[in-house]
Amino acid sequence: MQLGVESIQRITLARELILRGYVNKIIEIESGLGTKTLNRLRMSLKEEGKSWPQPPRGTRQAQTIIKRVAHRQEFSIIMLAYRKYGGDSIFQHVSITALNSAYDTYRHLKGEFAPHTELANINDCYTLAVDLRSAEAEYENCTDCNVSYFVSFSQESSYRCPFCLNRENAQKNQAPASLAS
Numbered sequence: 001m002q003l004g005v006e007s008i009q010r011i012t013l014a015r016e017l018i019l020r021g022y023v024n025k026i027i028e029i030e031s032g033l034g035t036k037t038l039n040r041l042r043m044s045l046k047e048e049g050k051s052w053p054q055p056p057r058g059t060r061q062a063q064t065i066i067k068r069v070a071h072r073q074e075f076s077i078i079m080l081a082y083r084k085y086g087g088d089s090i091f092q093h094v095s096i097t098a099l100n101s102a103y104d105t106y107r108h109l110k111g112e113f114a115p116h117t118e119l120a121n122i123n124d125c126y127t128l129a130v131d132l133r134s135a136e137a138e139y140e141n142c143t144d145c146n147v148s149y150f151v152s153f154s155q156e157s158s159y160r161c162p163f164c165l166n167r168e169n170a171q172k173n174q175a176p177a178s179l180a181s
């Protein structure tokens with residue numbers, strides 16, 4: 001029996017992605033492992049006493065993911081961090097390493113500024129990264145606040161800068177601007 005370095009790398013990656021809450025469909029693409037292997041892996045992780053965020057039922061489309069201004073702002077933060085970690089290569093292929101780093105950064109920021117609010121789902125972030133690679137999404141630059149933000153062409157909400165919109169809404173409601181609106 002030969003246990004190659006490659007298969008160890010695949011298993012290591014799959015374990016990490018399971019613990020991060022990715023669905024099997026995505027882990028199969030990224031690790032090249034099949035559903036059976038992944039389910040066995042999930043079972044042995046459970047036996048080790050590990051747990052992970054419950055994945056949603058199936059993956060969602062950008063249209064469903066980005067509905068409200070607050071969501072657009074959250075996903076913009078993640079996708080901006082993603083570009084910073086992944087560089088221009090993210091327009092050619094999905095970088096799971098860059099995406100995970102971006103998500104960690106987001107989770108950290110969220111913990112500091114809005115600790116008791118729900119986190120964006122990592123599987124949704126992956127869908128947006130795929131859209132970016134397929135040129136179905138892009139970054140826009142806001143001429144008002146000079147910040148880049150993420151836009152998916154299938155989103156049904158406004159294409160305006162979510163950071164400006166959120167600030168305007170907060171001013172309207174005379175409440176302090178918050179990530180958790």
Ligand SMILES: [Zn+2]
Pocket residue numbers: 142143144145146147161162163164165
């Ligand atoms: Zn703006």
